[in-house]
Amino acid sequence: MLTFLVFTSVFLCIAVYVLAAVLPYAVILLLPRRLSAHWMRFLALNMGRVVIYVALRPFVRIRHEDHSGGGRQPGFYIFNHRAGSDAFLVATLGREGIQLVNGWPMRLPFFGFNARRCGYLDTTQTPLEAYPALIGDLFQQGVSVVAFPEGTRSGSRRMNPFHSGIFKLAMVLKAPIYPCCIAGNERFPDRRFRFHRTREIRISFLPPIMPEAYADIPSAYVLKKRVQARIAEEAARLDGLIDRHASV
């Protein structure tokens, strides 16, 4: 029943948003590719906000903490990945960004088309050697990259091992890394897209790791392990807060 209600609420909110934005959307699609992608990201960011703050509001409380110091430099936002809702929850960042997407979401009707128009990168289709130029160009435009280095949803509080690719790229491009943590949504929805009663989701933006701080790190492996450890530590703290509130 909860799954039906959440999907209905999300669907209705997206439908109203799309209807309200249909005219600017049509104009944006006609703009030159780069400008179009910029405005598409603006629309996507606000759609994410509508889903989080309107569609999900009756079902779950979403809180976020920003410890990042408000850094504005484009970089890599590294999230843990417990559930499909993460793709929307990253909108709390409020920053223009693209997501690195693992194949199948790019093939979804509506979302897939718009993700491509936003300039999201399909990791299963983009050749490895193309990333430095593509992402370097995005950084030049002030666009950040959101990545889930676990590669797939864990569906629990457990964190899957990180892949090294994004950290290798960060080292090549000498870009800031912004570790971020989402907790409480491991069953919202679960891996089979069923929603379970969840009282609270917490999101935390951690202090950035600037390129100077990792210049002497010997490999992407070491960098990923450090970022993973920071996120794991924060996840444990947020899970603790969620459990404490749930027991009150």
Place this chain on the structure above:
Amino acid sequence: MATESTIRMVNQIFIEKFELEPSALIPEKQLFKDLELDSLDIVDLVSGLQHNLGISLRENKELLQIRTLQDVYELVEKILTEHPELKDKIPQK
């Protein structure tokens, strides 16, 4: 069977490149599952091996077969058997 100097040389790469604790370097450990390396980390491992041995391993097909730390020891030992002149490059102590 890998010699002690080969094991020491390979372990040194894991310690320097991946900052792994020596106690974690158990021959049976799976590189991907236990040590959480991925294909890009293997590239770093290979570059470390190439640097220490002074030869290119780009064409070495057996690299694709390595799964455990023991496999790496054995591969390096095999390379050293095929190229005995490389043994001088490995510190004996």
